Amino acid sequence: MTMTAHSAGYRYRLLPEVKIRREAFGGILYKYGCADRGSLSFINSPRLIELLLLAREQFAGDLSAAIEQQVSSAAAKAHLSAALAELLKRGYLEAEVLAEPVPDETETE
């Protein structure tokens, strides 16, 4: 599997307690507890919702891996990075800062 850094050096992971539901306008992200403020966001991008679901269902929550598989253009990835930063800020994702890639260590099994 190719481990490629993207989105300014972060690897994004969807938190397990986040629930995702498709809606006609895109979908809903939900993370709630009565003892917590909780989060509820309406996402107007079906594409992003599908990416999140793909990450959950096929990549054990590894959103970066799902993006690597589904999104090829650099422009689209750049556009996604703003969305990911927002989702991180709202508490749906966790981000791991990636170390500077060393050329001969970027390919792993």
Add this chain to the structure above:
Amino acid sequence: MTQFVQFHGRRRGRCEGQGQPAPGALHPLAKAAFAETGSPLSPARTSGSQRFLQGGLSAPITVTWEITAACNLTCVHCLSSSGKRRPRELTTEHALAVVDELAEMQVFQIHFGGGEPFMYPGIWRVLERCRERDLVMCVSTNGTLITPERARRLAALEPIYFQVSLDGATPETNDRIRGQDAFRRAMRGLERLAAEGLSLTVNSVLTRYSFPELDRLYEIAGSFGAKLRVTRLRPSGRGRAVWEELHPTREQYRSFVAWLREHPDVLTADSFFHLNAFGERLAGLDMCGAATATCCICPEGEVYPCAFFQTPEFEAGNLHEQSFREIWRHSPVFAFYRQMGAGSCGGCSRYDLCHGGCPATKWFVQRSLQVRDPECVLTDVPHHLPLALQEASCSSPARSEYVFPQQA
């Protein structure tokens, strides 16, 4: 290639799976009340959360489930006039089937109330089924029936959240609302739940008598490692009889908004959105989520737009006769509710902040849905008054929706 789209709202009658309203099936009073509110806002005029909720979602986000009317307290403001168990309350088997259906619809959370949920004979099986189906559970309890053994058993069901009701920070204030010795017994329940490390909130209905005790309530909640959750009094159930006496004054509400600003960790169940009209948008939804984001299942299977709107005119259906899915998608009450117009609030410069307030409060106080919220904070302010703060408030990070920009 990733494609971002701007959401333009839904058009009337184009909501997949929502069905068309059948006006003939509506109660005449409901039909007249909805008609008075006028036409629904065009998609271009919707704002905030309304853009996403106007057409209804595929399923509720949260379902409030008043699982029994049985209660060992007789609070003077009880929204469901609880006390005795009712004859047609859902059996445990039926309740389990409803849990399964809600899970299949991808409802995120069930909020159990009543009555007192721990007086429902099948409550443990229902909670366990929710756990099995990965539904987030929240239980609103008076706390008086929490024994150490029950608290331990509940801890095994985590994640589960509890709201223990205290309507005052002193026995005098609380017991005036909730009955003799209720304060001491609720505090004991809080201790027992906290001892098991359960996630707690202290839930307090804001009244003109509890308002001066907010700081003390905040301290009490903190002493149990809990958060304080303050909710709005509604004139529903027995609350109708005490509404005039108990509902906060306008000046108290103004001070309350300032108090919330100083206590950002206090929860409000999004119930004070009518106060947004002061000019400062509070956290959470900025509109009524009834019939769109939430609804209420009552003990005998009745489904209503929300827990505060339990009245036969607005019954959307009954689980003894229909599935929850059918009611959610095809009930004329829900279909009309989702398309309600702005009524007399339509010309108000602050409509985008509060979306007209609470329909249930309007109905129970004035038997109309087209009037202003009886607690509208702008009662003395002319319509069309420019509001300098409005723009700043609307861009608050507290907004719950996120609209992605168009891709360049």
